[in-house]
Amino acid sequence: MSEPTTWNPYAPLSAQTTRTLGIGAVVAVLLLWAIVSGTGLVSPNKLPAPWQVAKAFVYLAWDGENQRSLLLNATLWSVGRVLAAGALVIAIGIPIGVLMGASPKLNATLSPLIDPFRSAPVVALLPIMVMWFGIGEWMKILFLFVGAVVYLIPMVRDAVRAVPQAYWISARDLGATPMEAVRHAVLPLAMPRIADAVIVGVSVMWTYITVAEYVNAREGLGQLIQNARRFSAMDQVFAGIIVIVAFALLSYQLMQYIKKKMYPWETKL
Amino acid sequence: MSAPANPVSIELKDIVQEYPTKDGSGVLRVVDGISLTLSPGINMLLGPSGCGKSTILHMMGGVRPIGVATPTSGTVLIDGVPCTEAHDDAVMVFQRYANRPDLTVEENVAFPFRLKHWRARIDAAEARRRLDETLAAVGLSGHRKHLPSQLSGGQNQRVALARALVLRPRILLMDEPFGALDAQTRAEMQQLLVQIYEQNPCLVVFVTHDVTEALTLGDRVVVLSTQPAKIADDFAILEPRPRSVTWQRSTEAVRMEERILSQLHAASTGRASLRVSV
Secondary structure, eight states, X not given: OXXXXXXXXXXXXXXXXXXXXXXXXXXXXXXXXHHHHHTTXXXXXXXXXXXXXXXXXHHHHOBTTTTBOHHHHHHHHHHHHHHHHHHHIIIIIHHHHHHHHXXXXXXXXXXXXXXXXXXXXXXXXXXXXXXXXXXXXHXXXXXXXXXXXXXXXXXXXXXXXXXXXXXXXXXXXXXXXXXXXXXXXXXXXXXHHHHHHHHHHHHHHHXXXXXHHHTTOSSSHHHHHHHHXXXXXXXXXXXXXXXXXXXXXXXXXXXXXXXXXXXXTGGGX | OOSOSSOOOEEEEEEEEEEEOTTSSSEEEEEEEEEXXXXXXXXXXXXXXXXXXXXXXXXXXXXXXXXXXXXXXXXXXXXXXXXXXXXXXXXXXXXXXXXXXXXXXXXXXXXXXXXXXXXXXXOHHHHHHHHHHHHHHTTOGGGXXXXXXXXXXXXXXXXXXXXXXXXXXXXXXXXXXXXXXXXXXXXXXXXXXXXXXXXXXXXXXXXXXXXXXXXXXXXXXXXXXSSSBOEEEEEEOOSOSSOOHHHHTSHHHHHHHHXXXXXXXXXXXXXXXXXXXX
């Protein structure tokens, strides 16, 4: 008798089946969407049909009348902001997280200042950030930075602390100073999980980018959506959302790929 | 070079180690007044799991657990000098090899030369020479560019052993190094250790809970009782290595085994009766 495959978490699933099921679900939703909107069950002001969204997407991608691509322009701005904030998160967040992981004293000092924001809505800080940093580019980048760094720092700290003590002891026994033991024995082993923290950080930024760009943005995907909503162009709102989701997914997959290339030994630890 | 070329000694003077109990109500004594003088040769520290023998070994290496003063009282002397931190002459080999998974075999073995301490003492050419020599000695010359994940458990333990040997330590501290290996690989590693020891006799302290391993390797066997650790027995084995299966089945070897087992048994019943009296 073979094992059942339905309620069995260990049942193997072929790549083929995985793909079929995944694509099937997407197609089913598209179909449902098409029926609901196409038959007029829900007004197009609330839910535009898939083909209307596709048309809006084409228009946004290339506006022949004005010889411009609204989508490309908005995407470049949003990606630029995520990259700028991401660079800040990596340059500031990783060292702080590593130091907290390496020093229980520093961790005890800083974690009450950082950890609460993991569960608190960072969006609530937006008004304060507008007061402090104005409504310009700096505010947007700093908002993304704060939103992501409060996730990243605790993850980096935990990555460092998850490395078995044996590596530290062994390095110390060989004559390493405490700093050397952290740098040469602990940190290299924490790197894959630190990379995970960066991936989460960037994903978080893609969720906050729209919020950041709702405030006085002249460019960006968030602004594009906000603008379209103001003119009740629901088809463009949907197109913009789909582009953001696609970018978030794409950057996630890309970062996962890079991480696997950089740390091929991780799963074999 | 059959006689130890580098005289070196470790002296434990009345070592006591206590830890605060988990509920904080008192202290737990894990090592109770151990005094021991070790000289070059293969010294086996034999005792049941969790008896505190690793703690004693760590003290000899100068590696201190965090947050607790070790030893609580008593002194460890290496060549008559009190040892309070990681010692140049004493290098440890652990059961968990502590090989860096992102470094190749040769990078792992040369790892100590990344540290300021050794960079200041050993130049690049000498480091290179020692690396080649040590890799050959442990039989890893053909695996220089491999990653630890591409090696077997025994080969990983060879890497860990080589990383210690590359420093030419006068004291080699081994903390159940072959405990996680299968029987065949363990026998190979024991053979390798003997071979390396014969080529370059030093002071080996080898912690194990395996009676056969103690009888196969030891010039001297120190038997520790458990909870708290005390010296239950201490005797020499004069039979030259490698020790044949015939010797291991001889009356002499069987008597030693019985002697060790009865000591350990006495220690454990003592503990049981203590528990009843509490």
